[in-house]
Amino acid sequence: MKDAMATATDVRLDATFAALANTTRRAMLARLAQGEATVNELAAPFDLSLPAISKHLKVLEKAGLIVRGQHAQYRPRTLEPGPLEEVSTWAEQYRPVWEASFDRMDSYLRQLHQDDKDVT
Numbered sequence: 001m002k003d004a005m006a007t008a009t010d011v012r013l014d015a016t017f018a019a020l021a022n023t024t025r026r027a028m029l030a031r032l033a034q035g036e037a038t039v040n041e042l043a044a045p046f047d048l049s050l051p052a053i054s055k056h057l058k059v060l061e062k063a064g065l066i067v068r069g070q071h072a073q074y075r076p077r078t079l080e081p082g083p084l085e086e087v088s089t090w091a092e093q094y095r096p097v098w099e100a101s102f103d104r105m106d107s108y109l110r111q112l113h114q115d116d117k118d119v120t
Helices: 008-022 025-034 038-041 050-062 081-091 095-119
Strands: 066-068 075-081
Touching: 008 050, 008 081, 025 038, 025 050, 025 066, 038 050, 038 066, 038 081, 050 066
Parallel strands: none
Antiparallel strands: 066 075
């Protein structure tokens, strides 16, 4: 059993999941998966003020999901994949659970199909 204190990984996962809980932030990450972008480029698809966009970006930065670059006056944001890899690793431990569930569903559907054949 874990200590009552959260581990560093738990804290990072909490921040990542909190950042991913918002549709706007997930859309920003999807855009950044295509390459770096400025604040204005990230803001373009949304009907939000620049201060609201900045707040979303700060949440993503605090979670470590994006980093701010600097090329003279230009400060593009880029995707930082590390936290997403941690989410993937965390979720992977549950793969046997969902695979077993799918296997049971597959068996059940095959049985239903066989029962239908037997009736006709």
